[in-house]
Amino acid sequence: MLKRNLPLAIVFTTALLLVAAFFIPHRPFGDLESRFLNWYAIVAGFTYLLGIDSLARHHILRVTRRAPGWPFSLLLVLALFGTLGLGVYSWFKFQSPFALRAPFMWLYTYMIIPLQATMFATLAFFIVSAAYRAFRVRNFSATLLLLAACLVMFGNVPLGGEVWRAVASAMHKVIPSIDPAALGALEIPAVVKDWLMKVGQTAAVRGIGIGLSLGGIAMSLRIVLGIERTYLSS
Amino acid sequence: MKFWDTLSGLDRRILYLLLALAVALPLILKPHVAIRTSEPVRRAFNAVESLPEGSVVMISIDYDPSSAPEVQPMLVAILRHCFRRNLKVILTGQLALGLPLGEIALNQVAPEMNKTYGVDYVNIGYRPGYTAMMVGIGREIRDYFQTDYRGVPLDSFEFMRAVHNYRDIGLLVSLAHGGVADAWIIYVGGRFGQRIVVGCTGVNAPNLYQFYSSGQLAGLIGGLQGASEYETLIDRPGSATLGMPAQSVAHGLIILLLCIGNLGFLISRRRKKN
Numbered sequence: 001m002l003k004r005n006l007p008l009a010i011v012f013t014t015a016l017l018l019v020a021a022f023f024i025p026h027r028p029f030g031d032l033e034s035r036f037l038n039w040y041a042i043v044a045g046f047t048y049l050l051g052i053d054s055l056a057r058h059h060i061l062r063v064t065r066r067a068p069g070w071p072f073s074l075l076l077v078l079a080l081f082g083t084l085g086l087g088v089y090s091w092f093k094f095q096s097p098f099a100l101r102a103p104f105m106w107l108y109t110y111m112i113i114p115l116q117a118t119m120f121a122t123l124a125f126f127i128v129s130a131a132y133r134a135f136r137v138r139n140f141s142a143t144l145l146l147l148a149a150c151l152v153m154f155g156n157v158p159l160g161g162e163v164w165r166a167v168a169s170a171m172h173k174v175i176p177s178i179d180p181a182a183l184g185a186l187e188i189p190a191v192v193k194d195w196l197m198k199v200g201q202t203a204a205v206r207g208i209g210i211g212l213s214l215g216g217i218a219m220s221l222r223i224v225l226g227i228e229r230t231y232l233s234s
Numbered sequence: 235m236k237f238w239d240t241l242s243g244l245d246r247r248i249l250y251l252l253l254a255l256a257v258a259l260p261l262i263l264k265p266h267v268a269i270r271t272s273e274p275v276r277r278a279f280n281a282v283e284s285l286p287e288g289s290v291v292m293i294s295i296d297y298d299p300s301s302a303p304e305v306q307p308m309l310v311a312i313l314r315h316c317f318r319r320n321l322k323v324i325l326t327g328q329l330a331l332g333l334p335l336g337e338i339a340l341n342q343v344a345p346e347m348n349k350t351y352g353v354d355y356v357n358i359g360y361r362p363g364y365t366a367m368m369v370g371i372g373r374e375i376r377d378y379f380q381t382d383y384r385g386v387p388l389d390s391f392e393f394m395r396a397v398h399n400y401r402d403i404g405l406l407v408s409l410a411h412g413g414v415a416d417a418w419i420i421y422v423g424g425r426f427g428q429r430i431v432v433g434c435t436g437v438n439a440p441n442l443y444q445f446y447s448s449g450q451l452a453g454l455i456g457g458l459q460g461a462s463e464y465e466t467l468i469d470r471p472g473s474a475t476l477g478m479p480a481q482s483v484a485h486g487l488i489i490l491l492l493c494i495g496n497l498g499f500l501i502s503r504r505r506k507k508n
Contacts, residue, residue, distance in 0.1 A: 040366040095385060098383060125253055159485060
C-alpha cells in the first residue's frame with residue numbers, strides 16, 4: 001500500500017509546489033523553486049555517471065564473455081576510458097581539457113570532429129537515395145509535397161537566383177520591353193521559398209506543436225493525479 | 235519500357251557517385267555565387283548591430299561536431315560581428331561535446347580582432363541540467379557559474395562584475411542543432427523577456443519559423459545558407475560562403491534526379507496500364 005501510495009503522494013505534492021513556485025516567485029515558493037532546480041541539476045549530473053556505469057558494465061561483460069562482435073565492445077571501452085583519461089590528464093596539466101595544447105583537444109580535433117561530421121555527412125547520400133526511390137507523384141498529396149520540397153530546395157540556394165536571372169535575360173530577348181535587371185532582382189524562387197517557410201510549413205508545424213503540447217499537458221495531469229502509473233511499473 | 239524502368243530505379247551507387255561529384259567539384263573549382271540575404275538573417279544581424287557598445291552578448295554552443303560544418307561558420311561570423319562592435323561576449327554551452335568548438339572559434343577570431351580573454355570575452359563552460367540552469371541565470375548567474383571554464387572566479391573579470399542575470403545581457407544567441415533552442419525560447423524568452431537570436435541547422439530551421447513569425451525570436455539564421463548570408467552582411471566571406479556553390483549544385487542535382495525518377499515512374503506506369 002505504502003509502496004504504491006507514497007510515490008503518488010510525492011509526485012502530487014511536488015507538482016503542486018512547482019506550479020505554485022512558477023506563479024508565485026516570492027518567499028517561500030521562489031526559494032523552493034531554486035532548491036528544486038539545484039536538485040535537478042545535481043540529479044542531471046549523476047545521470048552521466050549512471051550512463052557511463054551502465055555502458056561500461058554492459059560492454060565489459062560482452063568482452064569477458066566473448067559475445068558476438070566483442071572486439072567492437074573492446075574498442076568502445078578503450079575509447080571511453082582513453083578519452084576520460086586524456087580529459088583528466090589535460091585538466092591537471094592545462095587547467096582545462098579544452099586548452100588548445102591539451103592532448104584531449106588533439107583527440108577532439110582529429111578524431112571526434114571528423115568522425116561525427118562524417119557520420120552526419122553520410123546521411124546526405126542515404127537521403128538522396130531514399131528521396132529518389134520514395135518521392136513519387138503517386139497521388140495529389142505526394143505531388144504537392146514533392147513540388148514544395150523542390151521549390152524550397154531551389155529557392156534556398158544561390159542556384160535559384162542564378163537560374164531566375166537567366167530566365168529574366170531570356171525573357172528580355174523575347175520581350176525587349178522587360179527590364180532584365182529589375183525582373184532578375186525579384187528573385188521569385190527565393191520569395192516563394194520564404195513564403196512557404198514563413199506561412200505554409202509554419203501553419204503545419206504550429207498545428208503539430210499545439211497537438212503535442214495538449215498531449216503533454218494531458219499526460220502531465222494524468223501523472224500528477226495518479227491516473228498514469230506506468231512509472232511505478234503498475 | 236526497360237529504359238524507363240531502369241531510369242526510375244537507378245543503382246544507388248550511381249546516385250552516391252553523382253552526389254559526391256556534385257559536392258566535391260564546386261569545392262575544388264570555387265566558383266563565385268551571389269548570396270541573397272533573407273529577412274530572418276538580416277534581423278539577426280540588426281539585433282547585434284543595434285546593441286550599444288559594451289553590451290553583453292551571451293552565446294550558447296548548443297551543437298556538437300556533427301553539425302559544425304553548418305553552425306560553426308555562424309559562430310565565427312557572429313563573434314567577428316560582436317568584436318567589431320566592441321561588444322562583450324560570454325560563451326557557454328549546453329552540450330559538453332560542443333563547448334570545445336566554441337573555444338576553437340574564440341581562439342581563431344579573438345587574436346585577429348585584438349581581443350583579450352577576460353576583458354572582451356569569457357568562456358564560462360558547461361553545466362548539466364540545462365533547463366534548471368536557464369531559469370537559474372534569471373536570478374543570478376553565479377548560482378550556476380561561479381568560475382569560468384578554467385576555474386577562475388567570474389568576479390575577477392571586470393565586465394563580469396556587472397553581469398548578474400538576463401537584465402544585464404543585451405542579447406542571447408543560441409547556436410543549436412536540437413531542442414535546446416526551443417528551451418531557451420520557452421524558459422528564457424517567455425519568462426524573462428530576453429531577446430534571442432537562434433542559429434540552427436537547415437533541418438531544424440522549419441521548426442523555429444513559428445517562433446520567428448510570432449516575434450519570440452529577434453532573428454533566425456538557418457543552415458549553411460543562413461551562415462553565408464550572415465558572412466555577406468558582415469562583409470567577411472568564410473567557409474559558409476565557400477560551401478554554397480557545393481550546396482547549390484547538390485540541390486540542383488537532387489531536383490534533377492527527382493524529375494528523372496518521376497518521369498521514368500510516370501511513363502512506365504502509363505505503359506503498364508496500356
